[in-house]
Amino acid sequence: MNRAVDFSSIGNNSIFEDHPNPSWARRTWISLDGKWTIEHKREKSSIQVPYPVGSQLSGVHFLDKGTFKYSKSLEITELDKKKRFILNVGACDYSTKIFVNHSEVGRHVGGYSSFAFDITEALHKGTNKIELIVRDSHSPFQVRGKQTFLRKPFYVWYKGISGLWQNIWMEIVDPVYLRHGELNPDFDADILRGRIQTSLLDDDFPENLEIAEYSLHIEIVSPNGDIIDLHPIKMNNTGEFHFQCSFPEIKATLWSPDNPALYRIRYDLYREQQCIDTVESYFGLRSVHIDSDGSFLINGKKCFLRMALAQGYYPKGAYTPENKEIIQNDILNLKMMGYNGARIHEKVESPYFQFLCDKIGIFTSFEMPSFYLPSRRGFRAYEQELKELIKRDTGHPSCIFRILFNETWGIWGIYKKNSRTDKFVRKMITMTRKLDPSRPIIDNSGWEHIDTDIVDFHHYLGSASLARMIYQKIAENDQRILFGFSKWKVLAFYLFDWVSTKTRPIFLRAPSTSRDIDCRKRKKILLSEYGGFGWYTNRDCNSIIDLIEEYTRDIVVSDLFSGYCYTQLYDVYNETNGLLTFNRELKIDPARLRSINAIIGPEGISFAD
Structure with a gap:
């Protein structure tokens, strides 16, 4: 019974290189990618799966909302009744019903998690018809990440996608x-x-x-x-x-x-x-803990995080990369520039993406995409999809922390203690810790924390001197910076676009539990967004690389932070603040950037450690 597995170096013929989900792969899988028929508003066309509606490579011009009917014929020459036929979908945005020969075999809600259905009973020998009925909208109540919730893209919310955007395949099993x-x-x-x-x-x-x-x-x-x-x-x-x-x-x-x-x-x-x-x-065998001072401990040793923000958009494929080499090159570019991690922002990437991060060696974060208005139905959908994603992706050693919400988007109800939204957010925090106790969490990335393992902070302050002043106030425990929450200040922050001149309070309320008190005592904070040079307003008249160096050096010498995340790795549509262009061409000298990322802090910890 014992037979050695061919685990030679991963190459083009490896199951890990080829399979959509290398963390759970059968060699007998059958790809259903390629040409499908799609119908929308009585117009039929041909779509190239897995490129979504809303992308150039899909081959269709439909808008990214409404109802889409995918169909494909599947020829089965021999139907063994002792076998089961399992249909797997990597991800399909947003609500999906699957029919085989006009019989419904399953349904799923959520645009990021994977799902599978046993379609055996609906099959017959000969030609079979597989149909996916997909419904999507610009609703602010559904989990959507950076896909616009208005009629058109605006500010830093981009054009949306609909339908299949990851692989679809079948497996035949006992x-x-x-x-x-x-x-x-x-x-x-x-x-x-x-x-x-x-x-x-x-x-x-x-x-x-x-x-x-x-x-x-x-x-x-x-x-x-x-x-x-x-x-x-x-x-x-x-x-x-x-x-x-x-x-x-x-x-x-x-x-x-x-x-x-x-x-x-x-x-x-x-x-x-x-x-x-x-x-x-x-x-992979990897431990992660947060030390008593807030530092990251990886395999028991202090590790300073140096990350860049990655939003997972591609020029021709939107949510779907044009080819696997693009993902690999993004990761290699990060490492070449001296970064050791990527904050995957407002998107959950495919298992294959995570496999490449595991294989090449780069830290990542898990971030649940946002909804923008609360509702009971939306809360239920968020909870179910979060459970599915945690179950699917727990095994990746590259992923070292989880972000549940970002900058209070969609959860402004937390401003009222014990509100429905406040209870929902706390429930998700408790649930995530229970489902995956191996990773620390960020409750609400950027500011207004209510119950978090990692204290993080965002800023796009328009001068390095202003940033240094804020760092000093945080170090001095300035109560206005830590706890100075006001609904009117939040409203003014958006109405008057204070993003380059002010910050939001790090904590929503003063500590009330032992966990809160321990969290507030931590010296180190993760600066999980800064920079954005070339897009956000900056009053310093330096080149972008000089700005990166000054801001980054100040972060390190402040001895306040456990790591940082620069915004961002590559341009996304009109948001042109990347280290690379949207087409993944270098904009910054990588050698200069690597030297910046090797600055040594007061404790003697190099960014390269």
Whole structure:
């Protein structure tokens, strides 16, 4: 039964390179990307999937709102009734119903999370018709990120997309198959714990099912190529497999941007002596904690974050990159310029994007895209999609913290304590900590924190001297900077465009719990947005690279911050403040920028550490 996996260096023929979701990949997957028929307002056209409506490469001119009917024929020459046909959708914006031969097989709400349905019962031998009915709008009540919620793009909200924007594929499996896997490193006990779910978890157990017939065989390949076979594991009575192995057993090698060590792992599901399903995956061993002073601890060592904002837009594909090389080059450009991370802003990227970050070695953040007006229905949709995304993406070592909301967008109700919005936000904070205790969270990025693990701060102040003054006031615990909240000041901030002259209070209220008090005591803050030079107003008449150097040097020597995030990596449409153009051409000397990112702070911590 033991057979070595070909885990040679990742190349064009690797399952990890080819599969839409390298963290849960079967070699037998069947791509359904390519030409589909699409109908909108009684007009039919041909669309190139996975490029969304609203992008040049989609090949259609439809506006990004309304109802879209996707259809494609699927030829099945042999229909084995002992097999199950699973249809997988990477992401489809926003509300989707799937029909096979005019029978509804499933529905999903949310434009960022993945979903899958068993379509077996609706199939027949011969030609089958798959249809997706997708509805999208510019509604401010739905999770939409930076897609405009007005009729047209405005300020820093861009044109929207609709429909399929990630891959769609099918897998043919046995009636009992592997559905989901979780790996949880325990760095206190030096143990890797695993939980593998099968299709039996959500289904009624057949009367004649013998659990004892099923076993799981696991093969792990270390970054050095050592092969570790775990003893066969028996299925429990809920249709799951649980296992653990010690760090010494797997020759523990820790993941970091400087050493992006990845383990390959293969799961073989057996019924008696027959292998009935195989899934290949990978993992990295990386711990992240926030120290008592607010510093980031990666694998137990202090790490200064130097990130750039990445919004995940592409000139011809909108939300979808024109090719995989563009994603890879974005990551390599970050590293070439001396950054060790990317803040993925107002978008959840694909599992493939995260795979490349894991493989190449760059820190990332998870940020839930915003809605802009609160509603009970919107709250429910946000909660469900957040759960789905956490479950899908927990295993990526590159992702080191989660952002739930940004700059109070859509959640102004938190200004009233115990309001419906306030209760909802606190519920999401508690839920996220429970679902993924391995990562710290930012409750409301930028300002007006109410319950956060990481204190972060945004500013686009128009002169370096003004920024230095704000840093000094924060260091002196100036109460107006920390707690000086006023609804009228918030209103004036937007009405009079004070973004270049003022900041918002870091905390919404004075501390009231022990967690609040501990959080306020932390010396270090993450400056998760600054810069924006070339777009935001700046009164200093220096070149952009000189501005970057002055502002960045001040951040480091202030000894106030645990890291920073520069806005932004590349231009996005009319927002021309990138280090690269929208077409990914360099605007800044990378060697000069790399030297800026190597400035040493008062504690002797280099940005390159």
